[in-house]
Amino acid sequence: MELLIQTIINGLLIGGIYITISAGFTLCFGVLHVIDFAVGEWVMLGAFITFIISTSTHIDPFLLLPLIFVMFFIAGYLLQPTLQRVITKNKSNALLMALAFTFGISVLFKGAALTIWGFNERNLVTILSGKSISLLGINIPSLRLGTFVFAIIITIVFLWFLQKTRFGLAVRAAAERQDVAGLMGIDSNMINKVVYAIYTGLTACSGALIGAIFSINTEMGVRYTIFAFFVVVAGGLGSIEGAIVAGILLGLLNSFISVYIGGQYVFLVLFLFLYLILLAKPKGLLGKGW
Amino acid sequence: MRKRINFLWITAFLLCLALAVLSAGCGNKEAATTGDSKEQGDVFKVGVLTSLSGAEVYGGNITKRGYDTWADTVNQKGGIKVGDKQYKVQMFYADDQSDPASGADAVERMITKDKVDFILGPYTSGVTLAAAPICEKYKVPMITGSAESPMIWQQKFKYTFGTIPAVNLTASYPVNTLVSDIPGGAKTMAILAVNDAFSKAVAESFKATAEKLGVKVVKYDIVPAGTDFTPLLGAIKGLNPDVVAVGGHEKEHMEVIKSAKSLGFLPKAFLMHYGVTNPDFVKNLGKDAEAVYGASTWTSDLDIADALFESSKKFVETYKTKWGDEPDYTATGCTVAGEVFGAALEKLGAKPPLSESDREAMVTVLEDIKVDTLYGATSFAKEGDNYHNNTGLEGLTIQIQGGAVKIVGPKDKKLAEPIYPAPAWDKR
């Protein structure tokens, strides 16, 4: 019984990690209709920058999150016009060209990180590291709980922002029909830039959290590219609600397979599951995909 | 038309950038090979094949440091003595991109383009397996200072040697210590490993040794790389084993320790191989790394006489001033790989460049060689499953104590008492 509850909790918390990686990613897809291959590299850069700032200033990584968000928001805002150029120049193949372009960017980032920061393994320490809340024999890792809370906060803010603000309305309009939105006087270039910037900012923040939960090195990106793809696809491309459901579901699956079937089969079952979801419900679990 | 102009402009820019980097790179190269001789044939050309990018970039650079330490020290001391003359060594590096195919290309290049006399081998076993046939083809000897998969030696490559004993040999030592040497030793054990060739071999060796000693293995799971260990450790916590043994690299070990701590789980001992001897492990985990057991064949605590560095202590000093970190047994194995080549060359008495018959003769010399290096007695097996692997060494049980790697077993070699069970997370 204790094991069952522990497994459920671990699964939910893993789901929280998945959600933080994919929330921005799915929004980016929903609006720009672009799959960013470099998503894992944004995670990696976020983790490294946080590590560098945190070790030199001794400020807790959690407190640095707003700063990281702003830094990467700016970076994304500046990079987006280049990506936009790739998309608009080749409308019929926008998705594919953007993938290839961001593939180049991901190689570039990885190479640069390796050249600048070298190959050493890093560990980000926060005030919550290694602590846990224990209740009736169940342990809840504080850091993961913090990440879960972060995931909930950002998704609530996201949904509020999209549903209740004027800007959010414009974003949703742009996501539906960019050309029509343009006719209605919505500056879709501006929207695209901001959405991409939000995505890079959030992904970098998730990098800081992941660096604290797992570890940091220049090759870490691939692993998180896989997770991000996974959640976003299973949830339905572009659907934030779908990403939450998919993140939690995959977290639980991950946890249950590890414990009850065998860690050996974790990814085998997960990928099979993803494949079957796609065949059965191509628009994602909630059927809300783009 | 505009498109073409843009393209030309960009190409020109890229070319300039490439040129700028090239000139910078050349500058570096001159600095790196201290005092390389201008005359052709006055130096031994050494190929270094290792992972400088890709998934194994960490270990790749550790091996490179080991090889560089050897080369720079040899050159400082005037070179390798052949007859009455000394010859310096010149290093040629190639990145295998952690990929066997690139590794094979790299070996081909070093042998046919750079005309290297011998090769210091890769970090990973996969690249070693792909590179070895090419060394056979050109009859160029290769010593790897790092690859540990038993599969390599079972192939019986004539020109491939290794200084680190196969992992199935080393990994049994700490299990023995934990079960037999410690009063009230371990009775139950959970074994986890990452599903790569090396880590899996570690886990198999842990399991075989444990079962031989009558220890109950309560969990045995080989997980794919990138798995989150938390759910598994949650399950293992419920089984409450005395020892949690993990096969993997420093990254996974860090993650296992962090996960276990965040679940409030502490077995009597953690046993982890490989990577706990890497300085990064302690640096990153701090006190959480305390009392973790590992396997090794060498630590910087040992004091062993050495021809090149005088003693292993001096070697550690040299390494530390050069790289800022302590050497672990992989880096040292790589330095020793260089030393073994040096010893073989002295014995062979052949001048550079080595001819094909020289290189063939070198294999015979290597097969019979017995060198006392800072690593201990080094010699290669001539037959059996460990063909051409270093079997002169014994394994060691090590434990992190006070942030340093200490030898705690086997009984006749220990320099410190093993700590068992491990102190609670908050009492360190």
Next chain:
Amino acid sequence: MTKNNKALVGLLLAGIAMLMLPLVISSFWLRIVTGAIMWVGLAQSWNMLAGYMGYVSFGHGAFFGIGAYVTAILMAKGLPFIGALVLAALVTALFAAIIGQPTLRLQGAYFAIATWAFAEGIRQLVLVLPFTGGANGMRMEAFLNENFFYYSMLLVSAAAVAVTYFLFQKAVFGLRVRAIREEETASQALGLNTTAIKVKVFALSALFPGILGGVYAYWITYIHPESVLTPLIADQMVVMALLGGLGTIAGPIVGAMVLFLGNRILWVMFGDTSFYLVLLGLAIAIVILFLPDGIVSLFTRKKKTGEGISKENVRNITG
């Protein structure tokens, strides 16, 4: 001389040059060229599916891996190389046909990611199956004849290019395939059995990677999941085809040559630093940015070779 004749003479000369190549270049560069040719075949196979039919697969690396593994397993059982290779080719194509049936119902990004999920599944499966050696991989007896592998790769890749040219550019079948790319529903309405065509193309585009995988396994002598089933293989096929020019016959050839040789040349020049990755990434991004139709668009004015669909062609397609 007509344009066609000129092209024919050029092709002939190029062919002779390729056949003579092992006589003039060093064994190192022969190895590199062998690798480049392999990638030409891989990128071209991917192009059949993505360029001509509009189905972007991110799982084509799996077929390379399946070919490699089947060859290795059969050779370990004692089959000679050629026999094992032929069987591996059949198994790969059959496998693709089976997996293609359900997967090809998906479109766009969903198809791309389904193929990717399936490829990752295969990698995980190979890691746990009892007869694949798991993470240890498999080793084969080395056959150290660079020329043999050069000509084998050349043969397979040239076949892939020829099939693309004759089947997808020239034959009616190619028109049908391109009709699916332009308007799938309309093609169905015209009475095309789109499912059958799609499965055929999918199997064909898996066949060549399967054979190339088998040759690769024997050439490198050692395979493991991280080398023949890594997602990087599919990624590289995609990037190469796009870099050169999607849906053109020359595109994947140019793209594969440029990317593979570019990687290797940068690696020879700066092999002891990781900086070459920066240059490589920069180069890919810049080409995509300024030459969205690929490098070949520098030399041709047409956006996509292969004619559009005229009324007459519609009759051909359905006839």
